[in-house]
Amino acid sequence: MVHFVGAGCGAPDLITLRGRRLLEEADVIVYAGSLVNPALLGFAKKDCRIYNSAQMTLEEVIAVMEEAESRQQMTVRLHTGDPSLYGAIREQIDRLKEQKIAYDVTPGVSSFCGAAAALDAEYTLPGITQSVIITRMAGRTPVPEAESIASLAAHGCAMVIFLSAGMLEGLQRELLKGAYTEQTPAAIVYKASWPEERTLRCPLGNLARCGKEAGISKTALVMVGNFLGDVYDRSCLYDPAFTTEYRQGTDAGGADVCCGGAV
Incomplete structure (x- = not known):
C-alpha cells in the first residue's frame, strides 16, 4: 500500500x-x-x-x-x-x-498554519475578514487567468501566497491593484517552525524591499491583509451579552445581540 x-x-x-x-x-x-x-x-x-x-x-x-x-x-x-x-x-x-x-x-x-502561529496571527478576525485566500503568483507554472493576484486581491481579505518569494516586486505590484493599499500590513515567514525560522513584518508598500534586504527569495510565505493589524471586533460567541445554545446572554430579553466594539 x-x-x-x-x-x-x-x-x-x-x-x-x-x-x-x-x-x-x-x-x-x-x-x-x-x-x-x-x-x-x-x-x-x-x-x-x-x-x-x-x-x-x-x-x-x-x-x-x-x-x-x-x-x-x-x-x-x-x-x-x-x-x-x-x-x-x-x-x-x-x-x-x-x-x-x-x-x-x-x-x-500546512505551512500557512505554521506561519500564522509564528506571527501570533488569526486569519479570521471578527469585523476584519472571515475569508482566507491561499494562492500563488504565476511564474514558470501558470495559474488560471481568473485567479490572478490582482483579481483575488480585489476581495481585500486575508491572503497567503505560496511559491512566490522570488517574485516579490511583481507580487507587490499585483497586490496593490486590488483592495490593499501601501499601508496594508504584510509579512514574510521563512521556513515556519524550522530552527531557522524568520518572520518579517512590513507595510505592503515595502514588501519587495523588505524581502530583498533580508535575502529571502524562496521557502517562504507572503501574508497580506488587515488581519495582521491591531484593530478588530470582539468575538460574539464569548461576549457576555450573546445567547447561545449552551449559555444565556445577559442582554435584555436574551436576544442574539453581537458586540461590535473594536479591540
Missing part, C-alpha cells in the same frame, strides 16, 4: 501521530526533497529505502511505488505541509488507480 503523508510545516514534532507511525513502519519512503525537514527521516527503520523526489520524475516515483508493491512492501510518499496544497498528489493517485494499487492520505499541518 502507498500512504501519502503530510510532513507538517517543518518541526519534526508537528507531524501527526499517524504520520510518524507510518514513517516508522515504511519499507520505502519517497520524500519531497529540501522542502521536508530531514530530521523526519530519522523515524525510518534501518533497512528502509529512501528516495529524494526532487531528483525524480513522476514516472520514476510511480516506478518505485510499483516495485515496492511487487515486493508486498509499504511505501510512504512524504509531502511537505499538507499533501492537498501544492503537493501534486492527484496525478500520483490517478496512476495508482490505473495500477490498482491501494493508497490513502494522511493530512498534515
